[in-house]
Structure formats: structure tokens, C-alpha cells
Amino acid sequence: MPKESQVHSSHFIRDFKLILDNCSPTSSPYFIGHMTSSLPNFLLELAKLITEKNQNLVKVETSKSFTKMELDCLYMLHNLIYQNHDYFYSEVNLNSQFSLGSFCSGGTIANLTALWAARNNLLGPSKNFQGVQSEGVVAALRYYGYKNLAVIVSERAHYSIKKSVDILGLGINIIHTIPTDKDHKIRTDLLEQKMNELESQQIKVLTIVGIAGSTETGHVDDLLTMSIIAKKYQCHFHVDAAWGGATMTSARYKHILKGIEQADSVTVDAHKQFYIPMGLGMILFKKPQLSKNITHHANYILRKNSNDLGRFSIEGSRSGMSLMLYVSFKVFGLNGYELLINESIEKAKQFSRMIKESKNFQLITHPELCILTYRYLPNKIQKLINRDNNDYIHTKINDLNVKIQEKQKQNGNSFVSRTKLFNYQYGYTMDVFRVVLANPLTQEKHLKKILHEQEKIGQNLFDTLVKFTEKECEYN
Numbered sequence: 389m390p391k392e393s394q395v396h397s398s399h400f401i402r403d404f405k406l407i408l409d410n411c412s413p414t415s416s417p418y419f420i421g422h423m424t425s426s427l428p429n430f431l432l433e434l435a436k437l438i439t440e441k442n443q444n445l446v447k448v449e450t451s452k453s454f455t456k457m458e459l460d461c462l463y464m465l466h467n468l469i470y471q472n473h474d475y476f477y478s479e480v481n482l483n484s485q486f487s488l489g490s491f492c493s494g495g496t497i498a499n500l501t502a503l504w505a506a507r508n509n510l511l512g513p514s515k516n517f518q519g520v521q522s523e524g525v526v527a528a529l530r531y532y533g534y535k536n537l538a539v540i541v542s543e544r545a546h547y548s549i550k551k552s553v554d555i556l557g558l559g560i561n562i563i564h565t566i567p568t569d570k571d572h573k574i575r576t577d578l579l580e581q582k583m584n585e586l587e588s589q590q591i592k593v594l595t596i597v598g599i600a601g602s603t604e605t606g607h608v609d610d611l612l613t614m615s616i617i618a619k620k621y622q623c624h625f626h627v628d629a630a631w632g633g634a635t636m637t638s639a640r641y642k643h644i645l646k647g648i649e650q651a652d653s654v655t656v657d658a659h660k661q662f663y664i665p666m667g668l669g670m671i672l673f674k675k676p677q678l679s680k681n682i683t684h685h686a687n688y689i690l691r692k693n694s695n696d697l698g699r700f701s702i703e704g705s706r707s708g709m710s711l712m713l714y715v716s717f718k719v720f721g722l723n724g725y726e727l728l729i730n731e732s733i734e735k736a737k738q739f740s741r742m743i744k745e746s747k748n749f750q751l752i753t754h755p756e757l758c759i760l761t762y763r764y765l766p767n768k769i770q771k772l773i774n775r776d777n778n779d780y781i782h783t784k785i786n787d788l789n790v791k792i793q794e795k796q797k798q799n800g801n802s803f804v805s806r807t808k809l810f811n812y813q814y815g816y817t818m819d820v821f822r823v824v825l826a827n828p829l830t831q832e833k834h835l836k837k838i839l840h841e842q843e844k845i846g847q848n849l850f851d852t853l854v855k856f857t858e859k860e861c862e863y864n
Contacts, residue, residue: 413803414426415427415827415829416802416829417827417829417830417831417834418801418802418803418830418834418837418838419802419803419827420802420803420804420823420824420825420827420830420835420838421803421804421805421822421823421824422805422824423603423631423660423824423826424666424824424827425663425826425827425828426827426828426829427663427664427665428663428716428719430715430719431664431665431712431716434711434712434715435665435712437711438707438708438709438711438712441454441708442707443707443708444705444706444707445458445491445697445698445705445706445707445708445710446696446697446698446701446704446705446706447694447696447697447698448694448695448696451697451708454708454710454711455695455696455697457710457711457714458491458697458710458714459481459488459697460714461491461710461713461714461717462487462488462489462490462491462670462672463477463488464717465489465656465670465672466488466489466672468636468637469629469633469636469648469649469651469654469656469672470649470672470674471649480676483676484694484695485680485683486676486677486679486680487673487676487679487697487699487700488672488673488676488679489653489670489671489672489673489679489700490670490671490679490697490700490701491668491669491670491697491701491706491709491710492669492670492671492701492702492703492706493667493668493669493703493706494630494657494659494666494667494668494669495546495548495628495630495655495657495669496546496548496551496552496669497669497671497702497703498630498655498656498657498669498670498671499546499548499549499552499597499626499628499630499655499671500548500551500552500555500556500702501653501671501682501701501702502595502624502626502653502655502671503539503549503552503553503556503594503595503626504552504556504682504702505653505673505678505679505681505682506594506595506624506626506652506653507520507537507556507558507594508520508521508681508682509624509678509681510537510592510594510624511525511528511529511531511532512681514531516531517531524557525537525556525557525558532592533590534590534591534592535589535590535591536562536591536592537558537562537591537592537593537594538562538563538564538586538591538592538593538594539553539558539562539563539564539593539594539595539597540563540564540566540579540582540583540593540595540596540597541563541564541565541566541596541597541599542565542566542567542568542573542574542597542599542602542609543565543566543567543568544568544572544574544599544602544603544604544605544607545565545597545599545602545628546599546602546603546628546630549563549597549628550563558594562594564582564586566578566579566582570812571607571756572602572604572605572607572753572809573607573608573609573610574598574599574609574610574614576610576613576614576617579596579614579617580617583617583620583621587621592623593621593623594623594624595623595624595625595626596614596617596618596623596624596625596626597626597627597628598611598614598615598625598626598627598628598647598648598651599627599628600627600628600629600631600632600633600635600645600648601629601630601631601632601633601635601757601759602631602759603631604759604761604807604809604822605753605756605759605760605761605809605822606631606632606736606753606755606756606757606758606759606760606824607753607756607757608632608644608645608756608757610647611627611645611646611647611648611650611651612646612647612650613647614647615647615650615651618652619650624652624653625650625651625652625653626651626652626653626654626655627648627651627653627654627655628655629645629648629654629655629656630655630656630657630660630669631657631660631661631757631759632644632645632661632757633645633654633655633656633657633661634656634660634661634662634725634729635661635729635757636648637722637725637726637729638725638726638729638730638733639726640726640730641729641730641733641757644756644757649674650674651674652673652674652675652678653671653672653673653674653678654671654672654674655669655670655671655672656669656670656672657669657670658670658710658712658713660826661728661729661732661826662713662716662725663716663728664709664712664713664716665709665712667709668709668710668712668713679700682700683699683700684699728828731828732757732758732825732826732828733755733757733758735758735825735830736755736757736758736759736760736823736825737755738832738835739755739760739823739825739835740754740755740760740762742832742835742836742839743760743762743839746839746843747766747767748764748765748766748767748843748846749762749763749764749765749839749842749843750762750763750764750765750770752809752811752818752820753809753820755825758824758825758826759822759823759824759825760822760823760825761807761809761820761821761822761823762820762821762823763785763789763818763819763820763821764788764789764792764821764842764843764846765785766846766847766850769781769785773785773814779816782814782816782818785818786818786819787819788846788849788850789806789818789819789820789821790806790819791845791849792821792842792845792846792849793805793806793821795845795849796841796842796845799841799845801837801841802834802837802838802841804821804822804823804838804842805821805822805823806819806820806821806822807819807820807822808820821842
């Protein structure tokens, strides 16, 4: 930190300009590699107001009207997911000891909160036991007679689940990963098989985690079947809908998330498909009473029987970012968000058709929401693979796609991300391009240019990387 102010320093002005000039162009219609997008212009003015008011949502004394506003947001989101009657929410408003959920910085903290609540609920106080909060995990397992706990997820689960069990002192080895099917959804037959296996070993399943919009492919698990299995084995059912939660605004596509209303808790990120700036997520509880398991108090700030929101959250001090979501709800309304969601999914379907119609690309995962994957695969190599499915060819194709993605990023004209996916057709792991088509500014003309650039890069790299003989490449 400089000793004196450098506001008027030429070095500061240069450095500040350098920072701004080299920001990632997340609003660009060509930047389709990650879960970022252009944002509504009115949020810029709201950001100024939030800074000016500088509210702290940990306590009513520092956020009077903002506390009420945030509770209204939670009500609207909870109703979107669970669709309870008005009298349900009237009763919740009359009881300050429970909460519909809480706001946080994002999906990682929301998932952690869900597992925290599930743990404390399962291993809560009893006759001669003060609960896991007071006596710890080892004493809780001994008291309840469990050899261990388990968290069940699919192989597409977000990495925040590992972080969560680590932080909660449960150890990442309690995570049991269930394979997915060819559509990248959890295999519910193997899920139930695993539940039986763990039960026979006196291992209690703490939580089954369903995914509503996986990070890599955007697919949604069979949430309804998972909820039935969770109920059968009497365990907590959590849905990570950080990406896909906003799909519930669409009358046309919300059926994809059927079963989410059965979840004991749901994670939703406002900074994804609700088009809010980075840093705003939510955890929602089906039964507000679940929030009591994570309540904490402090004499100087979070007193019992108060309306302080900080009693139910991991984070203490929080800004008034939720104002952006509240205003966005009022500006867009349900119909506005439905239009955005529908358009993004239709755009992904359109792009998938463009890829399938191209001779030099191969669609790997079909879009269920607005995420899809594909790879560069020249037509002459497609024919070669159909004839001779060998490791050498696949390795070279993977290398080629990695180089294309790196070169495209280096050029700076457009950006797609990449990931690795196991392909059941060929029986090996592929390096593939991954795109997220949530930006309303992205149009067909932009997608065509992105494919054209990848094709051009691929053609230039093909001969140097693949080195097939002329006879092999001309095989018909």
C-alpha cells in the first residue's frame, strides 16, 4: 500500500487503465464459454444506490427496509419452487424463529448451508445428547449408532460438494459418486443399489444431491425419482439448481425440473440466469423449521427472537445486493424471465442444429437447457473413426481440439471453454468445446463466426498435429 495518495499519479492512471482494458469481455456476444452474460443497464444505477446506502443485512438495525425487501425476495423465490398457498407464507411471516432460506454470495455457500442444515438436523439434540453442534461428529455418530455418514452425488456434481463435506469435518471420502447414463443424468437404479449397500453397512446417508443444470453439460437429473428414493430411505434431498433454478419461470420448460418441489433444500444463483451481477446466491428450505438447525446468536448483534437475517446464514456482514434481484423481479416479471429462458434454450437448440449440419464438427451433448458440448472433427476423420476406432486417432483428435480452444482464446475474437467427457459411443474420454448460450445479445451471426473461426484454426493445425497418411485421410 502506498504511503501517500496516488490518485493523480501517472503510474496509477496507467495501471488503472491497464486493469480495465484487460478485463475479460463477459458481456460480449462472442464470449460464450462460461456462465456469464451481458446485464440490464438499470443495474448500474442500482449498484450506485447500494454503495451509497451501504446497508448490512446481518441485522435489522443496519438494514431496516432492506431486511423486509430481502424477505419478500425469499418469499417470491420459495413460491416459484415450492408453490405453497398464501396462508403458508403468512404463518412463516408471523414466526421469526424460522426462515424460508437465506441469501449468500453464491452456490458454494448455498450448498454448504444445505449440508450444514442436513447434518445438524440428522444429528440433533436428544435425551442424553446435546447435538452435533455442541459435541461434534464423532460423538454424534457414536450416540446414534452409525458407522459413518454418506453424501450421494452423480459424477456431474459441482466441486463445492467436496468443499462442503471437508469444511463440515465429514471428510471427502464420505462422498459416493454415482455414474451417469448416456444423457449425463444420474443412474437412479445404481443410486438405489448404493442406498441398499450403505444401509446394510450401517452407514447413514446424510444427503442425496440432485443436479438441476450441471455445470459441464447443463443436464437435469431425474429429480422426481431421486426424491422418492430419498423419502424411502428417510434422508435429506438437496437439489443444486444454481444454474437451472430460473427455468421454473418458464411454463414451456419448467417440466424439465419436475420433482424439484420435493427437495428439502434448493440452491439457486441469482447471478446466473436471473441476470444479476456476480455475488448473489440463495438457499431455500422446503420446511422453514429446518433453518432452526443452523441458528446462531450473539448478544451484541444477533439476539434471540429478533428478525435479524444473520441468524440463519454462514456469512455475517452482507451487502444489499438482493435489491438488484428485487428490482429485476419487478422490472421483468415472470413473463420477462420466461422470455429470456425460452430464448436461451431455443438458441442452444439452434446452435446444435448448426453443428450437426456442419461437415467438420460433431455434437457431443444435446442441450437440455442452454449448455451444450461439441468438438472439431473433420469429415475425412469421421469416416476414418467409423472404420478404425483406435487410441492413436482419438488422442490426436483430443490434442487438436485442445489446441483449437487455446488458439481461439489467444486470438481474443471469441471464446468457448472446454471440458472432458466420457463418450459411450466410442468408449473413451473426449476433450470437447463447451458453450453457454444465456447471453441475450448472442445471435445466429455470432455463432456462425465462432464456428468459422474454429474451423479455420482447425484446418491450419490439422496437418501438423494429426499426420495421417494421405491414403488414410482419403478413405471412403
